[in-house]
Every structure is written in C-alpha cells, then in structure tokens.
Amino acid sequence: MDIFEMAKIPLNKAIKAMKLNEGAANIINNPERTLEVSIPVKMDNGKTKVFTGYRSQHSTILGPAKGGIRYHQNVSLDEVKTLAFWMTCKCAVAGLPYGGGKGGIIVDPSELSQRELEALTRGFIDKIALIIGEKRDIPAPDMNTNAQIMGWMMDEYSKITGQYEPGFITGKAICVGGSLGRTAATGRGVVVAALEALKIKKIAPQKATCAVQGFGNVGSWTAKLFYDEGVKVVALSDIKGNIYCPEGFNPYKVEEYAAKKGSVVGYPGSKPITNKKLLTLDVTILAPCAMELQITAANAASVKAKIISEGANGPTTPDADIILDKKGIMVIPDILANGGGVTVSYFEWIQNLYRNFWSEEKVIERQNALMRAAFKNVFAVTKKYKVDMRVAAYIVALGRLDEAMKIRGMY
Numbered sequence: 001m002d003i004f005e006m007a008k009i010p011l012n013k014a015i016k017a018m019k020l021n022e023g024a025a026n027i028i029n030n031p032e033r034t035l036e037v038s039i040p041v042k043m044d045n046g047k048t049k050v051f052t053g054y055r056s057q058h059s060t061i062l063g064p065a066k067g068g069i070r071y072h073q074n075v076s077l078d079e080v081k082t083l084a085f086w087m088t089c090k091c092a093v094a095g096l097p098y099g100g101g102k103g104g105i106i107v108d109p110s111e112l113s114q115r116e117l118e119a120l121t122r123g124f125i126d127k128i129a130l131i132i133g134e135k136r137d138i139p140a141p142d143m144n145t146n147a148q149i150m151g152w153m154m155d156e157y158s159k160i161t162g163q164y165e166p167g168f169i170t171g172k173a174i175c176v177g178g179s180l181g182r183t184a185a186t187g188r189g190v191v192v193a194a195l196e197a198l199k200i201k202k203i204a205p206q207k208a209t210c211a212v213q214g215f216g217n218v219g220s221w222t223a224k225l226f227y228d229e230g231v232k233v234v235a236l237s238d239i240k241g242n243i244y245c246p247e248g249f250n251p252y253k254v255e256e257y258a259a260k261k262g263s264v265v266g267y268p269g270s271k272p273i274t275n276k277k278l279l280t281l282d283v284t285i286l287a288p289c290a291m292e293l294q295i296t297a298a299n300a301a302s303v304k305a306k307i308i309s310e311g312a313n314g315p316t317t318p319d320a321d322i323i324l325d326k327k328g329i330m331v332i333p334d335i336l337a338n339g340g341g342v343t344v345s346y347f348e349w350i351q352n353l354y355r356n357f358w359s360e361e362k363v364i365e366r367q368n369a370l371m372r373a374a375f376k377n378v379f380a381v382t383k384k385y386k387v388d389m390r391v392a393a394y395i396v397a398l399g400r401l402d403e404a405m406k407i408r409g410m411y
C-alpha cells in the first residue's frame, strides 16, 4: 500500500463518522493546485542537466499553503500530493491559519557540488515564484534541505519581488529571521503530547519509561526532552542499530557519543537489541521518530507500550491501528504529535511579518499551550464519536475545514 492509500483510510473513517457533506469531502480529496517544473542547471562539467520539481498546494481553505520542500531521488508527484494533504490536516488539527503544501525536486543532493545545489535551488524558486509568497504558500525545509537552502531560496525570492521577503519561507537561520526554539520544536511536541496522555492514564512521568526509534532531529530532541521530564529513556536507535539500557540513558551524553562515532551503536553500558525488540519493549511510551511503516500488522500484536507518540510521519499502518486500538494502546497520531515543527514555523512567520522577535521561553510557552489545547480537543472527540485518536484528529481537522468551506460558500 502506498502512503496516499494509507492516508485516505483514517480520512474516510472520519468522513463517515462525522457525516461530512459529500461536496466538502470531494474538495478535501483533491489538491487545489499542483505545479510541475523543469529546472535547467549548468553543471560543473559544462553540460546542462534538467531536473524535475513539484509544488503541490493541497488546500488554502484556512490560509496560505504551508509545507516543506524535499530533495530526494524518490520524490514523485503522488508523494508530494500526499504530503501536502497531510500538511493541510496537521495545520488544521493544530488550529493554525494555514492550508497544506509540499514541494520536492527529483535529485540526489549528495551528487551535487555546493555551486550546483545553489543553482538548482535558485532555479526552482524562479519556476515556482508565481504561486508562492507570504500570503500564498510558505515553504520550509524537509528531507535533505536545510537553513542554508532556505537562505538561498529567500534571497532568490527577494530578488524576484524586489523586496526583503523573510516571511515567504520558514526554517531559516536566525540572522535572516529564523525563530528560536525551532530545532527542538517537533521533538518537544512529541513529548508534550505524550505527557498529556500520561495524565489521562494517571502515570507520573517519573514512573514512566520510553523507547525512541531514530536519533535524528526529531528522535534526539524527543529523547532529551523526555529525559528532562524525568521519563526513563531505556532504548534508542538509528539506522545503524538499536541500544538498550534498563537503568536509562542520558540522551545528551548519547548525542555527544554519536557525534564522535557517527552512531548511537556501541554506547558504553548499552546492550544491542533488534529493531523488532525496540518496538515491542515493555515500556510506557514508544516514540517512533525515524520513518514510515514501522508498526505493522506483523508486529502490532507484540507492542507492549501503553502510549505511542508518533514523531515520524506515517509510522503506523491502518491494519496495525486496528490491532493497537483493540489492545487499548493510545496512539497519538502523527498529524497531532509531530505538529510542533509547523507550529513553531507559524511563530517564525508571525515574527517575520511583524519584524518583532520572541524569546525562546515565549516560543516554548506558546507551543506548549497550542499543543496541549490540540491534544485535549482531539481527546474529547474520541469520546464524542467513539473513535481512536487518529480518526478523532481527522474529525477535528475536517470540522475546521468544513466550517470555513461553508462560510466561504465553497459547496
């Protein structure tokens, strides 16, 4: 099953449960606009190569489209459209005044020189400039794109419009309008959501344990912030392997080790375990923060965690959802749990629009407040409609979109 089919399963369950108007459902099922562009780049060897890129705006019902741009050899039109759809839902659940968008270029950036990468980046912005902008569509980093690439994009777009344009893109360096607190934001959201779930289960964080899959941006911050809250982090992993320590890790120290050795594997005092074992450990919280399709019908029955907080996009398959729900495991879905990144991107945009910059404390305080409110809202919907957290999150998102579509006279 591809991720688009997977994404539609809980969406359709939500449409049915809330009896969403057919016209509204049809609008949500189709992206508003998708642009395919060809980007010629003069390569270092003197030849000109033409790359293919996309920008999909799934929805601008609640505000400008918002979502990252990825550089990867497997980027496809379908993938970009699905990810844009997820962004619409993620922003709507979080209550942000945004629609959903996503972009990508089919390229393996590791094969390009810095000059070629910059030329490709500027060429892409030249081609999509017509449909983006701080009130139309606001890109951000995604797989293989970073603050440097955002800086080139912002510079190119400012040249095209003839004015300083920090608000057209987020995930920038602080010196060109980036926000404090952005790097940790997605992991912080995963933790805030899990702490709310612990409250419902009446478990003190100091009595809880967790396993975190993935030790990149999301996983490492998730582990560090769980540790700060007193949750015992007993398992960690990256693409090279998985480590276990029943006494608990200090993820800050693991991070120092991984920075030197290139992996968490071999951390002193840890025991190697398999990926399957990590996912099925007897812990309070499991946080899959690596990639999609990790908890499936093949391993869901063995999952022992009481709470799953999804840092990655799409780590649990629909078949696994059914099994986990029957076992009484609370799955905090990706569109709710990993919305912390886009929430702080929203703060970056506000700061850019007003040229007024916030302290890190203010960013964290506002993020926590928004995410707690989003969690409580989704949890209340699980009771009202007798559905799991994932379907409830889609009901919340669709409810907000539907209200706006109705008042705008869209159906």
Ligand code: NAD
Residues within 6 Å of the ligand: 186, 213, 214, 215, 216, 217, 218, 219, 237, 238, 239, 240, 275, 289, 290, 291, 292, 311, 312, 313, 338, 339, 341
């Ligand atoms: P990243 O590249 O920084 O880190 C990914 C981590 O996962 C790395 O530690 C990598 O070694 C590990 N990994 C990869 N394959 C693995 C495997 N098979 N088993 C175990 N570990 C594996 O990426 P990231 O930004 O942390 O993103 C992780 C996930 O979170 C992705 O699904 C991404 O779409 C999602 N996400 C990220 C953000 C964000 O702000 N970065 C926001 C929302 C969602």
